[in-house]
């Protein structure tokens with residue numbers, strides 16, 4: 331086996347065992363989407379409502395599941411110096427960061443489908459465009475993981491990473507068009523919505539589930555990809571500048 | 576062959592110059608030590624050599640590679656033991672070793688075998704399944720060294736391998752370093768313990784305030800030291816006036832140490848004792864003991880670095 335692939339796989343495996351599959355994280359990452367799901371579903375009675383709310387719950391699960399993880403897998407490891415060991419290993423920084431983020435991406439994707447599983451008990455999920463939905467979920471998971479990465483490498487303390495990510499997360503949740511449609515947002519806030527990657531991701535999810543969309547899907551995909559690449563490059567640049575000083 | 580060759584290496588942190596243009600080389604198969612006080616720039620130099628810090632200026636050649644541009648190639652053949660453990664707290668000793676090996680492309684079976692073998696070698700096999708955070712300081716250091724050599728590196732960097740651990744663990748670690756070196760690993764270590772340098776290193780570089788002030792073979796440093804004759808007097812009491820008078824009367828001889836109870840004098844020639852005894856008795860200072868001190872590297876170190884610090888001070892004052 332290629333040594334790069336081996337290193338990639340083992341870093342991923344170590345993170346899975348050390349962080350993702352640990353009870354506190356399972357409770358945060360799995361129970362959180364479950365409770366959101368239940369809360370929304372119990373409040374809304376009819377089929378239409380559950381399906382209307384589903385893309386939103388999915389997007390939230392991904393966003394919170396991914397961004398919160400990076401403060402542990404990166405900021406915390408940096409603080410405890412074990413991250414240095416990875417920086418000193420012979421694999422390239424890009425591969426290393428990919429290995430460190432793959433776990434969060436997978437975790438985000440799994441989190442996204444927990445609400446879907448729940449919804450399937452209550453409503454008929456026929457009519458959903460699964461391929462499109464899955465691609466949307468993957469792209470949201472990738473961009474929000476890399477957003478978390480960007481935050482994690484820009485700070486020194488775990489609590490800073492958490493505070494800083496809320497600074498992004500909450501405005502994104504309210505302005506991404508999931509709970510208040512983009513068309514109904516106050517005019518002054520709308521440009522802000524279009525700055526957030528989640529807006530484009532949410533639009534893809536909404537179209538896959540309910541066939542409503544405000545943005546062209548090709549545009550949405552392109553913008554999400556651009557965000558992903560951009561955030562990743564800025565993050566690795568930051569590591570080179572701040573941590574390989 | 577020079578396996579490491581460094582020229583005009585500098586590291587600035589903003590206005591502060593931590594390393595001020597150093598030149599040195601490390602011979603293949605030798606143990607080379609950087610000896611210097613706190614803040615001398617030892618760790619900063621190791622960080623530049625291993626790829627954790629980017630030099631401000633200068634060049635590094637390691638095993639035929641450019642140590643700056645081709646650092647990833649260099650990192651395949653070097654092992655690094657930092658001054659503080661950087662393993663994973665929640666993983667066991669064994670898991671830590673197996674994981675570290677996987678970063679260097681060692682196959683699963685091989686790395687498990689190697690991890691068990693190293694735990695045994697470092698007498699950690701009883702505790703291999705305990706989480707790293709439950710290890711004592713000495714055990715942590717040993718495991719960190721084991722992690723540093725799991726991929727059989729050609730060159731091993733050790734930053735203060737014996738600082739902060741008990742005598743027995745330090746002894747084990749020195750034995751380890753020597754046997755690694757006997758098996759052909761080139762060693763670069765830093766320390767501020769003279770005994771370590773004396774016992775382990777083939778050559779020593781003295782580093783003070785970001786400058787290398789001397790690089791020399793340990794043997795010839797010791798011989799140089801041995802040429803010094805040092806005598807120490809233990810006296811009942813000396814008051815300040817007598818001390819001053821003593822220094823004035825014997826201004827031909829070096830007095831590396833003087834206090835109210837000891838006087839240490841040193842010279843390149845044999846020291847005649849009578850004049851000193853007479854001086855002390857005539858000043859009512861009872862001499863309790865006069866003994867010959869075997870010069871060690873410590874004397875050389877103080878000598879070399881002391882002179883340098885004085886010179887640096889003068890330079891600074893000169894600037895003002």
Ligand SMILES: Nc1ncnc2c1ncn2[C@@H]1O[C@H](COP(=O)(O)OP(=O)(O)OP(=O)(O)O)[C@@H](O)[C@H]1O
Pocket residue numbers: 575588591593611612613614615616617618619620767
């Ligand atoms: N990241 C940094 N930013 C600013 N200054 C730094 C940084 N790292 C080191 N220094 C400074 O550079 C100087 C050399 O530090 P270094 O850690 O290399 O010393 P050292 O010889 O390893 O000392 P010690 O024996 O205490 O470990 C010190 O004055 C230190 O404060």
Ligand SMILES: [Mg+2]
Pocket residue numbers: 617618619658734
């Ligand atoms: Mg140091």
